[in-house]
Amino acid sequence: MLQVLTALAPTFLLIAIGFGLKHFRLIDAAFWGAAERLIYYLLFPALLIDGTARTDLSGLDIRAMAGALVGGILLLAVVVQLTCRRLSGSDPAYTSVFQGAVRVNTYVAMALGSALYGTHGTAMMALAVLFCMPTVNVLSILVMRRHGDVPAGVSRHPLRTLWQIISNPLVCSVIVGATLNLTGIRQIPVVSPVMNVLGQASLPLGLLAVGAGLGFAAIRGAKLAVALSSVARLAALPLITALLAKVLGVRGDAYVAVVLYNALPTSVSAYVLARQMGGDAPLMAGIITFQTLAAAITLPIVLAILTA
Numbered sequence: 001m002l003q004v005l006t007a008l009a010p011t012f013l014l015i016a017i018g019f020g021l022k023h024f025r026l027i028d029a030a031f032w033g034a035a036e037r038l039i040y041y042l043l044f045p046a047l048l049i050d051g052t053a054r055t056d057l058s059g060l061d062i063r064a065m066a067g068a069l070v071g072g073i074l075l076l077a078v079v080v081q082l083t084c085r086r087l088s089g090s091d092p093a094y095t096s097v098f099q100g101a102v103r104v105n106t107y108v109a110m111a112l113g114s115a116l117y118g119t120h121g122t123a124m125m126a127l128a129v130l131f132c133m134p135t136v137n138v139l140s141i142l143v144m145r146r147h148g149d150v151p152a153g154v155s156r157h158p159l160r161t162l163w164q165i166i167s168n169p170l171v172c173s174v175i176v177g178a179t180l181n182l183t184g185i186r187q188i189p190v191v192s193p194v195m196n197v198l199g200q201a202s203l204p205l206g207l208l209a210v211g212a213g214l215g216f217a218a219i220r221g222a223k224l225a226v227a228l229s230s231v232a233r234l235a236a237l238p239l240i241t242a243l244l245a246k247v248l249g250v251r252g253d254a255y256v257a258v259v260l261y262n263a264l265p266t267s268v269s270a271y272v273l274a275r276q277m278g279g280d281a282p283l284m285a286g287i288i289t290f291q292t293l294a295a296a297i298t299l300p301i302v303l304a305i306l307t308a
C-alpha cells in the first residue's frame with residue numbers, strides 16, 4: 001500500500017500545485033495554452049517514442065497479455081457507449097466520461113511497475129503502453145470527432161476522421177517507437193538522449209497543466225458523470241481484464257501487471273486531448289483529479305486481491 005501511495009502522491013501534489021499557480025495568478029494565463037500544445041505535440045510523443053523503443057519484450061507472453069489488455073478496453077468501451085452516453089448530460093461531457101473510462105495514467109503505470117518488480121515491471125508496463133496507447137487513442141479520437149464540440153465549418157467526414165487518427169501525434173509516436181523496437185534500434189546516438197530528456201519534462205508540466213484547468217464546480221455539477229467514469233475505470237475495467245487474463249492463460253507477475261495497468265487512474269493526456277478536440281476539459285480535469293485520489297484506495301485493494 002505504501003508503494004501505491006508513494007507513486008500517487010507526487011501526481012496529485014503536482015496537480016494541486018498547478019491549480020495553485022493558476023488560482024493565485026502566479027503565472028500568466030496565456031502560458032497554459034502554449035504549455036498544453038508543447039506537451040501534446042512534443043514532450044509526450046518524445047516520452048512514448050523513447051519508452052516503446054527501449055522496451056525489452058523477451059520472456060513475456062505478448063499475445064496473451066495484449067489480448068487481456070486490449071480486449072478489456074474494447075469490451076468496456078462498448079459497455080460505456082451503450083450505458084453512459086445519455087447519462088453524461090451532454091455530448092462533450094460524454095467524451096470526458098469515455099476518456100476517463102478507457103485511458104490510463106502512463107506515468108503512474110511506469111512508477112508502480114518499477115516499484116513492484118524493478119526493471120522487469122517497467123518492461124511489462126511499457127509493453128502494456130505499446131498495445132493500449134494506440135487502442136485508446138483511436139477510440140478516443142473517434143468519440144471526440146463524433147461527440148466533441150467541433151468548431152463550425154470543420155468536417156466530420158470519415159476520411160477526415162481517419163486522417164485525424166493517422167496524424168495524431170500520440171498514435172504516430174507509438175508506431176515509431178514500436179518500429180524502432182522491432183528493428184532492434186533501441187538507442188540512437190544524440191537523438192535518444194534528447195528524447196529521453198524531453199519525455200521526462202512531460203510529466204511535471206503535464207500535471208501542472210491539468211491542475212491549472214481544474215474546476216471543482218464541474219465535479220459538483222456533474223457528480224453522475226464523474227461517478228460513471230470512475231466506476232468504469234477503477235472497478236469494471238480491472239475486473240473484465242482479470243477475467244480475460246485468466247481465460248487467456250496469463251500467469252504470475254504478468255497477470256498482476258496487466259490487471260494493475262487497467263486498474264490505474266485515467267491519463268493526464270486526456271485533459272490535453274479534451275482541450276484540443278472540443279471535449280469538456282473542466283470535467284475531464286475533475287475526473288482525472290478524482291480518480292487519482294480514489295485510486296489511492298482502490299489500487300491497494302486490487303493489489304491485495306491479486307497477490308492473495
